[in-house]
Structures are given as C-alpha cells and as structure tokens.
Amino acid sequence: MQRVTIADVARHAGVSTATVSRALSGGRKVSSDVAERVREAARELGYEVNPIARALRVSRTDTVGMVVPSIRNPFFTALVESVEHALGADGKELLLCDAQSDPATEAKRLDALVTRNVDGIIVSPCHGTDSTPAVQRTAERLPLVQLDRFVGGTSTDWVGVDDIAAMRAVVEHVRDGGARSAAYLGARLTNSSSELRHAGFLRHADEIGVETGPQWTLLGDYSVEWGERAVGLLADSGRLPDALVCADDLIALGAVRACRTRGITVPDRIQVTGFDNIEFTRLAEPPLTTVDQPTRRIADEAVRLLGDAAGGPAARDAAHVALVPKLVVRDSTRTG
Amino acid sequence: MQRVTIADVARHAGVSTATVSRALSGGRKVSSDVAERVREAARELGYEVNPIARALRVSRTDTVGMVVPSIRNPFFTALVESVEHALGADGKELLLCDAQSDPATEAKRLDALVTRNVDGIIVSPCHGTDSTPAVQRTAERLPLVQLDRFVGGTSTDWVGVDDIAAMRAVVEHVRDGGARSAAYLGARLTNSSSELRHAGFLRHADEIGVETGPQWTLLGDYSVEWGERAVGLLADSGRLPDALVCADDLIALGAVRACRTRGITVPDRIQVTGFDNIEFTRLAEPPLTTVDQPTRRIADEAVRLLGDAAGGPAARDAAHVALVPKLVVRDSTRTG
DNA sequence: AATTCACGGGCAATCGATTACACCGACGTC
DNA sequence: GACGTCGGTGTAATCGATTGCCCGTGAATT
Structure with a gap:
C-alpha cells in the first residue's frame, strides 16, 4: 500500500x-x-x-484551471470537452469550475485556482465589467487566456470567433432569403459577445438595408425561456418582422418553439437563426440555421497560447485570436 | 510576486x-x-x-476526481454540475476527466487521478465488464463511489436510481395510456443501467400483459442517431407497437423526430418515453414524457459517501444507494 | 514544600522530488 | 609530467507546511 x-x-x-x-x-x-x-x-x-512532491519543488502542477459561466449551457460543455481533450494530449489535467453566472463566485474560483498553483487558467468571464477585477489580478499572477468572451479593461490572450463577421453572414443570409426586416433576440449587453453580436447585427442590417428598430431589439438572457417570452412580446406588439436573429441557440430554440405554438410558420412566415451550433439545433422543428463555433480549434489555440505564456509572464504582447465561424444553413431560414 | x-x-x-x-x-x-x-x-x-506543500505533508489534496463516459451527454453534464456544486460547499475542487466512452481511456484517467493523490473518485464507468479491472484496482487504493452505472465483480459504494422501478412506472404509464404492446429502444447491454432498464422493461411489461418481442427490442447506443435509425427499422419491419420505451432521452428524441418525419403521430399512433429528463426533452415536439433523475441528490449522496470513506478504506460495507426516480409526464404519452 | 501536570511554544524531522555544487577519474594538451 | 576539462555521479539543500517531541512556566495536588 x-x-x-x-x-x-x-x-x-x-x-x-x-x-x-x-x-x-x-x-x-x-x-x-x-x-x-x-x-x-x-x-x-x-x-x-509523486506529482505533489514534484510540484512543490518545481512549482509546476501540469494542471490547468478552467472557469465557465455555466456548464449547463451546451456551448460551454462543448468547449470544456474540447479543452479537456486538448490538455489530455499534453498530459495535463483539467480543474473545472462553474461560476454559476455569478461574478462573485467566479472571482472566488479564480482565486482558488491561483492558490492551487495551476499552470494556467482558461476562463470565459461571465460579465463584461464585473468580472474585470478578478480576471485582471489573476492574469497578473498566471498565464491566462480568455475564451469566447472577454472583459473590458484588461489585455490578456483571447480566443474566440469574430462575432461581427458572423453576424454579417447571418444578416446577409436572411436577406438573401427574402427578409426585409429583422428583430434581434439577444442577451443583456453585459459581456463582450452579447455586445459584439448585437453591434454586428445592427451595423450590417443597416448597411444592407434590412429594417430593424428599437421595438425589435429584445434583450434578456441566454435561455430557452427568454426566447419563448421574447416571441410572445413581439407577437403581442403588432407588426412582426421577417426574421428573428438570435444571439444564441438556446434563445433560438425557444423562439422557434414559441412560433410553432402561436402558429407562426418557420421559415415561411418568419426566418429564425441561432448562434453556437449546439447539438440540439439539429433536433428542433425545423432544424435551426446557426453559426458554428469551432470549439475544437478554439480549445487547441487556447491551450497552445497557455503553453507559450508559460515561459515568461507577459513576455510578449497579448494575442487576440478571432477565428472565422461558419454559417450552418438548415431549415429555419429560406434559401435561394 | x-x-x-x-x-x-x-x-x-x-x-x-x-x-x-x-x-x-x-x-x-x-x-x-x-x-x-x-x-x-x-x-x-x-x-x-500553499496547498501543494500541505498536500505533500498530510497527503490530502482536497480534490476529488470525476470520470464520466462523455460529458457531451447532457445527463452527465447535469451530474458533473451537481457534483461540482456539492464539492464547492465543502471547499473541495473537482478534477474532471472524460473517458470518451472508452474503457482504455477511462483506465488511464483513473490511474492519473490516483497518481495525483485525489482524496476520492467519483466514476460512472463506461462499460459493465471492461471497466471492471480499472475500477477495481482504483477502489483498492482510494475511496471511490460509482454513479448511475456500476461495474460487475466489485463492491464499492454506488449511488443511482432504481432503474427497475423506474421502468415499471414507465410501462404502467403507457399501458394506462392504452398501449397493449411496446418496443424497447435501448443501448447494447454493456453497462448496468442498460441491463437493468432493459430487464425492468421486459419483466414488468410481461407482468402487466403488455406485448413485447425480440423483433421489438432494438439495442444500439445512447444517441439521437440510433433513436432515428431504430424507428426506421421498426417501421420497415411491418407491425408497429403502441409504444416506444427508450433507454434514454437522446434515443427518445431521435425516435420522436423519426416518427414525425414518417408521419407517425406521437402520442396518438404511438407513445414515446425517455429516461433522464435532460433539459431538451421539454423542447421536443411533442415534449417528452420521461423519468427524472435527481442529479442533485445523487451528487450530494456521492459526496457524502466519499467523505465517510475518507476515514478508513473499506472500513465499512459498501453502500448502495438507489434513489427512486419520478415519472415526468408530458405530451409524448396519452393520459387517462 | 515537593511533585505533578497542563499548557503554550519552539526545534527539527518529515513528506518526495529536483538540482546546485562538489567530486572523481579519464583524457588531452603543452 | 602537471594541469585543465569534461562527463558522470553523489551529497545535501531546497520547496512550504505539519507535527512529534521536548522544555519551561505556573498552577494544582498531596
């Protein structure tokens, strides 16, 4: 023994x-x-x-900490899986923390990870400003890369997708499908991707002449419930747009469902798009057109950056890697 | 610094x-x-x-390892989330590993966790027999509790639900909805829950006079695709049963979807049930009747058992905690 | 008054690995 | 033949905390 x-x-x-x-x-x-x-x-x-003894001596643990807003969200689940996979290839372990979408919890978890001497931290901050202090001070002590979302007021490595470009693809696609107007169902602008997707939507809709409007911009949270409720609000408020551009798949799933129950046909009466390409978008009725996030590549890139940063802290400029996501066209939008 | x-x-x-x-x-x-x-x-x-230094001295890391077959499966995601939550309350961290449904990978991860001196291990073994050696030798070295599934040939703590009782509730429910025959869409019997659910289905269907049959027992894997394919096989093979009892929600989601595309109405022509009550069952068309797994309580119980076992290894008899799951009735079955 | 005893505190060993430094023999050079 | 040099090896310090053992003090016991 x-x-x-x-x-x-x-x-x-x-x-x-x-x-x-x-x-x-x-x-x-x-x-x-x-x-x-x-x-x-x-x-x-x-x-x-004995990794403990070695860690004490060389202060390296071969362990990476990861903090996500909510592992419940299938997008983050996919991200976690990809990161776990990428680390496994390097013989490193993953210390996983769920922030429960709460900046205070998030801060606590980040501190715990620092204390535990992880070699680096991968975090998708839950809030664009409230998360800043914790992310900031963590990044000062350890290699840290932000994933998908990033906080304002710091400069650390970041890997994600180009939300603005993605939204252009989405808006052009529904325009090509015949939409002359579109509503945006998003999340409150408390983090970077919410902001960028929202901004990208408005900017490009404007550019290519798709009608939008304040009454057609509904901001809640990333959940199926909100998607359902938002469609209710929209339907009750009079004129319906030709398309619903949603900030993520959960909202879109809720939206599609609400449309069905109200007899609004998708995509004939109204087109609907999501974002993330989580597994269940395939299962919706109709299957959802969405934006695919290359979680595998995002994770690989993040792990690579952490490795690079292991040398010296802040030895080099922060890298911002924005991958270009692909539009996945299914049946919730019209083609041709 | x-x-x-x-x-x-x-x-x-x-x-x-x-x-x-x-x-x-x-x-x-x-x-x-x-x-x-x-x-x-x-x-x-x-x-x-410094937790590393302390760990070296007292050989306790305040870290628990968890190995799941696939974090992609929303049921395991929910389990992970619950465990993370339960551990957080104790000031312990979670080292998460994904076995990619492969016993060899699983064995490697278990060994890595032992080497890392985690205080205990929570594992949902991916295979009923192939996982045995690794689970066995791990349990000899550390407190270990199996979750949901368990391997044959060992006796360690286990927490899960009473699959047999759950299946009785399911079978009785579809019978009450008028089903006189039922098919079972399951996974190959490579692990305990697959076996027990299958056995429970057959036994109780027989008892209460619901017709079953070998041609109505289709075993594949826990995936949406398999659910879809199985319905195809069933439809092509002639007579359709009055109900499809599925071994998990993914299969059921696939089944419901396949029924829709083939114009088989659910629940009027055929009733469909799932198992696990993952979040997306609510979103299916129609929303799925399923069996709710109390992941929160399962996780709490598992963490409690680990704590108990921390004292002496095998100081007491192995505990088998089977919680009684609840049937969640939605619209994929007939009521009354 | 002598003996215990409880208490609070310090010294140093310990956990298990890594690594700076010292050492030693063989070999090459002048 | 004396003197670096170099490759291979051992000795012991080190990482940072915990803890067994011992000591001195003052109170309690006989």
Missing part, C-alpha cells in the same frame, strides 16, 4: 536518488547502462513520480 | 512557524493573544497556505 518513492528505486538500482531523477526525467546525461538499470528498477517496483 | 510563506508570517508575528501553523489550522491550542497576532500578521502579508 505504501507508495514507492524515488529512494526505493535508488536503493534497488544501487545508485543515488539524484541519478534516478536524472535517469527518469532526463535533466542531465546519465550513462546508458545506469539509465537502463534505473528504468528497470523503476519498472519492477512500479514506481511513479 | 514571491509568495508569502509561513516563515514570513512567523517572522512578522515574532513566533515560530509551528505556532503559525497551529494558530491558523488550529491543530493544537494557542493562547488567544498570540493567535490574534498571527492572524493579524497573516492578513497584513496576505498569506495563504
């Missing part, structure tokens, strides 16, 4: 612990016969380094 | 490190004025214990 330590291996191989360490972790050269003898001894005894 | 150590605090407060440790962690008594001085010094310097 007692763990095998490096001293046991040393004794068994008839060398010092220093040699064992060097033979196994390869710090400096060791003659090949001794190295072989050590490896042999280690194998026989079933030795494995 | 340098971290504050216990020695700094000791110097600042004019006492020894031993006293600081005792004053803060309260191992032994310290006079109240000294304690106050130490706390004051710690506060001023912004001292926080």
Whole structure:
C-alpha cells in the first residue's frame, strides 16, 4: 500500500536518488547502462513520480484551471470537452469550475485556482465589467487566456470567433432569403459577445438595408425561456418582422418553439437563426440555421497560447485570436 | 510576486512557524493573544497556505476526481454540475476527466487521478465488464463511489436510481395510456443501467400483459442517431407497437423526430418515453414524457459517501444507494 | 514544600522530488 | 609530467507546511 518513492528505486538500482531523477526525467546525461538499470528498477517496483512532491519543488502542477459561466449551457460543455481533450494530449489535467453566472463566485474560483498553483487558467468571464477585477489580478499572477468572451479593461490572450463577421453572414443570409426586416433576440449587453453580436447585427442590417428598430431589439438572457417570452412580446406588439436573429441557440430554440405554438410558420412566415451550433439545433422543428463555433480549434489555440505564456509572464504582447465561424444553413431560414 | 510563506508570517508575528501553523489550522491550542497576532500578521502579508506543500505533508489534496463516459451527454453534464456544486460547499475542487466512452481511456484517467493523490473518485464507468479491472484496482487504493452505472465483480459504494422501478412506472404509464404492446429502444447491454432498464422493461411489461418481442427490442447506443435509425427499422419491419420505451432521452428524441418525419403521430399512433429528463426533452415536439433523475441528490449522496470513506478504506460495507426516480409526464404519452 | 501536570511554544524531522555544487577519474594538451 | 576539462555521479539543500517531541512556566495536588 505504501507508495514507492524515488529512494526505493535508488536503493534497488544501487545508485543515488539524484541519478534516478536524472535517469527518469532526463535533466542531465546519465550513462546508458545506469539509465537502463534505473528504468528497470523503476519498472519492477512500479514506481511513479509523486506529482505533489514534484510540484512543490518545481512549482509546476501540469494542471490547468478552467472557469465557465455555466456548464449547463451546451456551448460551454462543448468547449470544456474540447479543452479537456486538448490538455489530455499534453498530459495535463483539467480543474473545472462553474461560476454559476455569478461574478462573485467566479472571482472566488479564480482565486482558488491561483492558490492551487495551476499552470494556467482558461476562463470565459461571465460579465463584461464585473468580472474585470478578478480576471485582471489573476492574469497578473498566471498565464491566462480568455475564451469566447472577454472583459473590458484588461489585455490578456483571447480566443474566440469574430462575432461581427458572423453576424454579417447571418444578416446577409436572411436577406438573401427574402427578409426585409429583422428583430434581434439577444442577451443583456453585459459581456463582450452579447455586445459584439448585437453591434454586428445592427451595423450590417443597416448597411444592407434590412429594417430593424428599437421595438425589435429584445434583450434578456441566454435561455430557452427568454426566447419563448421574447416571441410572445413581439407577437403581442403588432407588426412582426421577417426574421428573428438570435444571439444564441438556446434563445433560438425557444423562439422557434414559441412560433410553432402561436402558429407562426418557420421559415415561411418568419426566418429564425441561432448562434453556437449546439447539438440540439439539429433536433428542433425545423432544424435551426446557426453559426458554428469551432470549439475544437478554439480549445487547441487556447491551450497552445497557455503553453507559450508559460515561459515568461507577459513576455510578449497579448494575442487576440478571432477565428472565422461558419454559417450552418438548415431549415429555419429560406434559401435561394 | 514571491509568495508569502509561513516563515514570513512567523517572522512578522515574532513566533515560530509551528505556532503559525497551529494558530491558523488550529491543530493544537494557542493562547488567544498570540493567535490574534498571527492572524493579524497573516492578513497584513496576505498569506495563504500553499496547498501543494500541505498536500505533500498530510497527503490530502482536497480534490476529488470525476470520470464520466462523455460529458457531451447532457445527463452527465447535469451530474458533473451537481457534483461540482456539492464539492464547492465543502471547499473541495473537482478534477474532471472524460473517458470518451472508452474503457482504455477511462483506465488511464483513473490511474492519473490516483497518481495525483485525489482524496476520492467519483466514476460512472463506461462499460459493465471492461471497466471492471480499472475500477477495481482504483477502489483498492482510494475511496471511490460509482454513479448511475456500476461495474460487475466489485463492491464499492454506488449511488443511482432504481432503474427497475423506474421502468415499471414507465410501462404502467403507457399501458394506462392504452398501449397493449411496446418496443424497447435501448443501448447494447454493456453497462448496468442498460441491463437493468432493459430487464425492468421486459419483466414488468410481461407482468402487466403488455406485448413485447425480440423483433421489438432494438439495442444500439445512447444517441439521437440510433433513436432515428431504430424507428426506421421498426417501421420497415411491418407491425408497429403502441409504444416506444427508450433507454434514454437522446434515443427518445431521435425516435420522436423519426416518427414525425414518417408521419407517425406521437402520442396518438404511438407513445414515446425517455429516461433522464435532460433539459431538451421539454423542447421536443411533442415534449417528452420521461423519468427524472435527481442529479442533485445523487451528487450530494456521492459526496457524502466519499467523505465517510475518507476515514478508513473499506472500513465499512459498501453502500448502495438507489434513489427512486419520478415519472415526468408530458405530451409524448396519452393520459387517462 | 515537593511533585505533578497542563499548557503554550519552539526545534527539527518529515513528506518526495529536483538540482546546485562538489567530486572523481579519464583524457588531452603543452 | 602537471594541469585543465569534461562527463558522470553523489551529497545535501531546497520547496512550504505539519507535527512529534521536548522544555519551561505556573498552577494544582498531596
């Protein structure tokens, strides 16, 4: 039951612990016969380094912390899965925290991760301004990359998609489908992606002459319920636009559902689009046109950036990597 | 930038490190004025214990490892969220691993967690027999509780729901809705819940006189695609049963979707049930009748068991906690 | 008054690995 | 033949906290 330590291996191989360490972790050269003898001894005894002891000595834990607003949201789930996958390839572990969409909880979790000496932190901050202090002070102590969303007032690495470009693709697509007007169902502008998607929508709709309006801009939160409710508000308020551009898939799923129950046909009477391409968009009635987020690439990029930053803190300028997302056309919009 | 150590605090407060440790962690008594001085010094310097150093000394990490077959599956996502929540209350962190539904990966992750000295492991094994060796040897070294599923040939703590009882409720419910026959759309019997749900279905259908049959028992995997495909097979094979009892919600979602596209009305022509009560069952057309898994309570119970086991390993008999799940009736079945 | 005893506190070992430094023999150079 | 040099190895310090053991003090007990 007692763990095998490096001293046991040393004794068994008839060398010092220093040699064992060097033979196994390869710090400096060791003659090949001794190295072989050590490896042999280690194998026989079933030795494995104790990561705790190593971490204490070298202050590196091979562990990355990740904080997401809510793992319940399938988009973040996909992100977590991708990050876990990317880390696994590097032999690193993932310490996962859920911020419960609350900046205070988020701050606590970030501090806990710093205290735990993780090698780096991947965070999708839940709030654009309230999350700033915690993210800021965390980034001063550790390599940190923000994912998808980012907070104002700091400059750390960031990886996400180009929300503005994505929204242009969406608006042009529904215009091509014949929409002359569009409503925006979004989330309150408390974080960067909410803001950018909203801004991108308005800007491009304006540019290509799709009618919008304040009464057609409804901001709530990222949830199915809000999507349903927003359609209710819209329907009760008089004139209906030709398209509903939603800030994420949950809202869009709610919107589509509300349309069905009210007898508003999708996409014939009204086109609907989502954002994120979560798995269940395929299952909606009708399947949702949406914007695919390349979570795999986002995660890979984030892990790569963390690795780079491991060298020196803030040794280089912050990198902002904006991937270009793809529009996924399904049946909730008209084509041709 | 340098971290504050216990020695700094000791110097600042004019006492020894031993006293600081005792004053803060309260191992032994310290006079109240000294304690106050130490706390004051710690506060001023912004001292926080180094969990790595402590872990090395006391071999306890305040970290729990969790391994799930696939975090992509919303049921496991919910479980992870609940566990994270329950641990947070205890000031413990969660080391999350995804086994990618592969026993070999699962084994690797379990070993990694053991090596990392987590205090305990929560695992939902992906395979009923292939996962046994890894779970077995892990349980010999650490407190371990299995969640939802369990492997054969070991006896560790387990928390889940009573699948058999759940299936009785399901079968009786569709019978009450008028079904005289039912097909079972499940997953290959490679793990305990697959087996138990299948067995429960057959047993109770038989008992209450609902017709079943080998041609109406289709086993694939837990996925939407399989649900769709299975309905295709069923439809092509001649006679359709009055109900489709599915082993999980993903299958049921696929089934409902396939029924729609084939013009088989749900629930009028055929009733459909799911299992797990994942969030998207509400969104299906029609919303799915399913079995609710009390993930919160499952997680709480699991964390509690881990805590108990922390004392001595195998100091007591393995506990098997089977919670009784609730049937959630929606519109994919007939009532009355 | 002598002996215990409880209490509060310090010294130093300890957890298990890494690594700076010292050492030693062999080899090459002048 | 004396003197670097270099590759390989060992010794011991180190990371930061916890804790077994010991000591001195003052109160309680006999």
